[in-house]
Each structure stands twice: as C-alpha cells, then as structure tokens.
Amino acid sequence: MKKNEIVKAIENLGLSSYEAKAYFALLLESPLTGYKLSKVSSVPRSRIYETIEKLMAKGLVLSQEGDTTLLRPVSLESLLEKKEKESSQNIDFLKKVLPQLKKPAETQGIWTISGRDRIFETINHVISQAKSHIYLVSFDSDIIHFESALFEAEKRQVSVFGVSCGKGVLKLKNLHPHQGQPCSSCRDISLSIDSKQALVGSTFPADGARVAITKNLGIIHVAEDYIKHEIFLSQLFRTFDKVPVEELNKIYQKTLGNLP
Incomplete structure (x- = not known):
C-alpha cells in the first residue's frame, strides 16, 4: 500500500x-x-x-x-x-435514540440519485425493505450488482418478477430474458417495490448515471404497467418461431418510426 x-x-x-x-x-x-x-x-x-x-x-x-x-x-x-x-x-x-426520533411525513416527491455506486447502493437498500413483491426491468450486467439482494428477498417469500436484458444467465426463476427487439445501449432500469416505491432511470454512461426514486402512486402505477408489459412481450415472443418474431420486430420498428 x-x-x-x-x-x-x-x-x-x-x-x-x-x-x-x-x-x-x-x-x-x-x-x-x-x-x-x-x-x-x-x-x-x-x-x-x-x-x-x-x-x-x-x-x-x-x-x-x-x-x-x-x-x-x-x-x-x-x-x-x-x-x-x-x-x-x-x-x-x-x-438507542433512533426509535425516539420523530420521523418526517412521507413525501411523494421525486428525488434524483446520481452515480452508479450510489444508485446500486440505493437499489440494494430498497430491495432489502421489500415485503410483498418486486417488479424489475434491467440489464443483467447491472443486475449482478444487486442479484444477491434479490435472492435474499425471495428467501423472505418476496415475489420477484421482471425482464433482464443481455446475454448473461441469471438464476432468478421469474426473471425472464428479453425477447424480440434488441436491448438498447442506454442501460435503462425500472424497479418497483411493493407498489409503494419506484426507481427509474439509466445507469450508463458511468459519469452520467442518474435515476429518479419516488413514492408517487401515479408514477409507480406507470412504472409497474411498463414492467408488466415487458414481461408480457417477453412471454409472447417466446411463443413464436424466428420468422414471425422478425416480422413483429419490423412492425414494432415501423410503429416507433411513426411516432414523434
């Protein structure tokens, strides 16, 4: 040293x-x-x-x-x-004194967290607080930073559902590999905990990693619907053979191209 x-x-x-x-x-x-x-x-x-x-x-x-x-x-x-x-x-x-402190009222504001290390630290913390269910869409290269916390959550009988992007092999039973449209390179992440807290944003590039965390019920609802939609598409695409999937991707790309 x-x-x-x-x-x-x-x-x-x-x-x-x-x-x-x-x-x-x-x-x-x-x-x-x-x-x-x-x-x-x-x-x-x-x-x-x-x-x-x-x-x-x-x-x-x-x-x-x-x-x-x-x-x-x-x-x-x-x-x-x-x-x-x-x-x-x-x-x-x-x-000893912490339980005696008056906790501030819960806020539904949106808070920004910057930096990959701080983001993963926060994700590990909120996952450790989960009591019912977790919804997640993220890259497997990011998930490895909080995969242990997800395993611990499952041991507590917390249900973990989601989609992982990338070629890694993750062992969470209800985390499905992304199908169809290739994952983007922006490294987005969407996470919902017990329908009470949501975290959305991007972990890449390293010097620009930034996510928002909130207890706003409206945003949580949108985040969970997006994740459920991704899970549905992942399952849907698995039911088609290669040719129809390619056709679906063309339709998807054409649809996106028509949007502003």
Whole structure:
C-alpha cells in the first residue's frame, strides 16, 4: 500500500490532513523534535507546533521534555482500538435514540440519485425493505450488482418478477430474458417495490448515471404497467418461431418510426 493511501486512511479516522501526516511520520521514525517532524512529514513549520498540540490533546502523541522536546506516537494498535470503541459506542447510542426520533411525513416527491455506486447502493437498500413483491426491468450486467439482494428477498417469500436484458444467465426463476427487439445501449432500469416505491432511470454512461426514486402512486402505477408489459412481450415472443418474431420486430420498428 502506498504512503498516501495509508495517510488518507488515518485521516479518515477523524484526523486533519496535517495531523495524519505528522502521526504517520512518527510511526515510521521516533522520537523526533518538532523541527525534524516538520521536515519528514511535509507539514509546514508554521503549522507543525499547532498540529503537535492537537495530536497531544487527542492522546495520540507523547512528549519528553529536556534540552529539546522529543515526540513519539502512541501505537497504531492503540489508535485503532480507541476509534473502534468510540465508533461502537456511537452506533449503540444512535440505535438507542433512533426509535425516539420523530420521523418526517412521507413525501411523494421525486428525488434524483446520481452515480452508479450510489444508485446500486440505493437499489440494494430498497430491495432489502421489500415485503410483498418486486417488479424489475434491467440489464443483467447491472443486475449482478444487486442479484444477491434479490435472492435474499425471495428467501423472505418476496415475489420477484421482471425482464433482464443481455446475454448473461441469471438464476432468478421469474426473471425472464428479453425477447424480440434488441436491448438498447442506454442501460435503462425500472424497479418497483411493493407498489409503494419506484426507481427509474439509466445507469450508463458511468459519469452520467442518474435515476429518479419516488413514492408517487401515479408514477409507480406507470412504472409497474411498463414492467408488466415487458414481461408480457417477453412471454409472447417466446411463443413464436424466428420468422414471425422478425416480422413483429419490423412492425414494432415501423410503429416507433411513426411516432414523434
């Protein structure tokens, strides 16, 4: 692991950038004077003594007085143990007070979520909350990011219905492969949870991935009807041999061409 990555990880424990650099430098070499620490840690001399004081206040650096003041760090193990304990205490506290907080009124607004990672994180979360049924149309290359959550939903007796686009093999029993008209390249996704929440949008391109999530009943109704329509078409196309399917595709393309 690179030095910068380690310093960043230490910083993520709640230290400032200068504090993390100084602490890491002391882990590598100690004891040091403040002057020497400034040089090896790349913390400016104008900020090093302020940084040392903050580290000492946090109990992360010890000093030894003499002709010159020497500094040494507490062990990284001690730091991690302290942070783990603090984090555990905070989590326990929040779990205790959370039920006491007044929840805001449900809103039927439409909220935008950007970025593929955040989108998949949200999808995994809403699927984990499903209690009755899930409707879905998505690309199999996207579904793999929340396929485990769908399997867990089925274990909870939640029914999963939908259509997957692409050539992947998915093992969800009621997720049908897309038939007929080839899937587009825009990577659209439509998802409905218990007829109470819908998520629609696109996961591609990566820097433009954006979906809308809502509890608006009108939009949920439209999203579910679209997904049911896709399921119906998938089943319908499977009943025809190759030639009629090609003819149906021509009619479909002609119909689309006549629309604005």
